[in-house]
Amino acid sequence: MAHPVDVHVGKKIRQRRWLIGMTQQQLAGRVGIKFQQIQKYETGANRVSASRLWDIAEALDAPVSAFFEGIEEAENAKAVHGQDNVPADILADKEALDLVRSYYAIPENQRRRLFELARVLSDVA
Secondary structure (H helix, E strand, O other): OOOHHHHHHHHHHHHHHHHHHOOOOHHHHHHHOOOOHHHHHOOOOOOOOOOHHHHHHHOOOOHHHHHHOOOHHHHHHOOOOOOOHHHHHHHOOOHHHHHHHHHHOOOOHHHHHHHHHHHHHHOOO
């Protein structure tokens, strides 16, 4: 069984990779390993060594500490959903990350209008 810390670090690697729009193949190429190894890291099936995590952090342009952020909350939060029916780990959802990426691709004035529309619609629901 995978250690919870390995699973958390793997999720953070996947989140960062998705956020910047990088594939497993691209990350593996930058780190010098096969993409299957990235898959194993991201699921927590394989533990990431310190030196490999350093290489991954460089390839993803993130500090090593970013992969440990929120680990205390993740360990303590046993409920699937937090307040307001929002998943506790919303950035673990690829659809949510795609939505955020698309949202920030919209010009700012239109983005504000879209945000207000979303607020109105969510108040109706």
